[in-house]
Amino acid sequence: MTEARRTDEATVVPYRDGPLIIRGAFRVLDQEGEPIGTPRATVALCRCGRSRARPFCDGSHRLTGFRASDRAEGPDSRECREDDGNSCR
Numbered sequence: 001m002t003e004a005r006r007t008d009e010a011t012v013v014p015y016r017d018g019p020l021i022i023r024g025a026f027r028v029l030d031q032e033g034e035p036i037g038t039p040r041a042t043v044a045l046c047r048c049g050r051s052r053a054r055p056f057c058d059g060s061h062r063l064t065g066f067r068a069s070d071r072a073e074g075p076d077s078r079e080c081r082e083d084d085g086n087s088c089r
């Protein structure tokens with residue numbers, strides 16, 4: 001199911017066997033709060049650990065056979081939805 005997206009929010013979408021795609025109003029900062037990269041409307045964040053441009057995806061996941069779902073994974077995963085009062089860990 002696709003939900004309508006507010007224009008003032010960022011979304012994070014895990015792509016199957018690939019990066020996390022972030023769209024919307026967001027900034028990527030280091031631990032000291034300094035900006036990383038240039039502001040863009042969409043970025044891909046590496047989740048395979050093989051990128052040479054971390055935290056951004058450089059496409060290396062395709063070469064390494066990285067496998068991941070496009071959904072939450074693991075025994076502790078659960079949907080975090082604003083409308084049911086669940087909070088994410």
Ligand code: FES
Nearest residue numbers: 046048057060061
């Ligand atoms: S997810 Fe693309 S290089 Fe890691």
